């Protein structure tokens with residue numbers, strides 16, 4: 332309890348205490364011989380938005396990628412420690428990384444739609460994973476969840492590459508949602524977008540929170556403060572502070588955190 | 598007021614000292630550059646003139662040929678005996694010979710080349726790649742006559758063990774060596790096409806719970822398809838134009854047989870035969886050379902244009 336003095340959130344947290352989706356315990360990540368993440372431990376709570384902030388190069392993306400084993404594709408990357416997801420260590424020997432990524436989805440910094448139609452972009456993931464319901468419904472539902480349906484419903488069979496950057500990013504979110512992941516990881520999903528598209532995605536995340544757990548890396552302090560429930564502040568591979576967002580932005584425990592979130596960083 | 602803010606404005610009497618005042622006018626004709634430019638231009642001009650001369654020669658001799666032989670006989674006749682009596686000018690046996698060698702070669706080179714490309718771009722480690730790629734390039738640099746020799750002295754004897762009734766000169770052996778010959782081209786070009794597919798697409802697919810196999814076959818290959826197709830077409834065009842290996846391996850018997858165990862003659866090996874033989878220039882027999890060459894040229898040109906068009910479209914997608 333003492334960890335979360337903010338009373339309302341602490342109560343919520345108590346109710347949710349068994350609701351950690353992902354538990355990071357002493358996570359260390361290396362690129363060949365360089366250590367990029369040092370001994371990081373915190374819990375990611377269900378149906379909450381957790382923001383990871385920190386200066387460039389501090390290891391945010393590295394840590395995020397370790398949460399659904401996307402680091403497997405980086406040559407020389409190695410993860411130590413435990414990441415507990417549904418009672419298993421994600422890096423355990425019996426764990427199937429493909430299954431992990433089915434259940435923990437990811438949206439990338441740069442929109443990366445497939446060079447296929449809008450429709451096929453959405454249906455692709457579920458179909459390769461054996462989905463046998465109605466793809467029409469799935470596509471409509473996912474696009475609605477991503478607040479893109481109205482804009483594209485009349486051109487579902489056009490190439491996704493014709494969409495604007497903001498639309499493409501919402502398509503990528505819809506594509507990830509179509510898999511109904513338990514956790515959605517987002518690495519600076521708005522950094523390539525204009526303020527209007529960014530606002531739409533922020534609204535969207537707010538709505539998605541009721542059914543998904545979201546972990547978002549962002550450089551934008553206002554964004555982190557606006558949308559997240561918990562914030563992890565990292566610096567040079569260390570987790571400096573993890574707490575409810577309100578606390579991080581109003582009364583941080585660490586001087587470094589305060590300097591960073593108030594922009595007196597350096 | 599303005600003069601106070603810009604004290605130099607009034608006293609700008611020495612423009613040479615201010616860097617902004619350096620003239621942007623030409624300081625004279627740049628003779629050196631002009632000379633280099635003309636030299637380069639004349640070089641490219643030479644290749645254009647040569648190409649044009651060849652095309653004109655081919656076309657005019659072909660027109661002469663068609664004054665003696667009807668296009669109907671040439672394009673639809675099924676007997677090719679231009680060099681002896683009774684002479685007959687049906688080009689189909691040569692086209693057929695080229696076709697079966699090309700199809701055979703494509704059946705070998707396309708699946709194997711694509712598989713190698715997929716292995717190289719999606720599965721091989723950097724070290725593996727940097728070993729295999731130079732070997733492929735080496736393979737591509739072997740003179741084609743060596744392949745012909747290889748066909749005669751190695752491939753055909755091996756085939757003989759399996760199919761005792763195969764002829765010494767046969768289409769199968771030619772198809773095999775031409776297939777091996779164009780394989781590196783398919784592999785390297787397709788590999789380049791697959792590697793041009795952005796990593797971010799692969800990551801997007803993996804993040805949706807796809808296996809490596811699914812990512813490769815359902816995202817990477819479709820995304821790089823135009824480059825892959827272009828490599829197939831260029832390989833086919835190269836197989837059609839291949840001369841030495843085919844002449845050595847398949848012999849010189851114009852033949853419309855379905856069997857790949859028999860000797861055939863391709864368009865190219867016919868051209869070799871006439872060029873090396875003692876056919877007197879000027880006669881109809883000699884003109885067949887140009888008619889066949891024009892046909893060959895037209896076929897490969899069309900294929901190359903199509904593959905270029907495919908490649909251009911492919912460039913637009915990711916640039």
Ligand SMILES: Nc1ncnc2c1ncn2[C@@H]1O[C@H](COP(=O)(O)OP(=O)(O)OP(=O)(O)O)[C@@H](O)[C@H]1O
Pocket residue numbers: 362367385386387388389390391392393394405406
């Ligand atoms: N593929 C890689 N190979 C080797 N080192 C890497 C690789 N990716 C990242 N690093 C290193 O790991 C450290 C953390 O990088 P990471 O990309 O996680 O930082 P980040 O916090 O996401 O930065 P940014 O805010 O700029 O995206 C950096 O020092 C970086 O140089």
Ligand SMILES: [Mg+2]
Pocket residue numbers: 391392393518
């Ligand atoms: Mg990053």
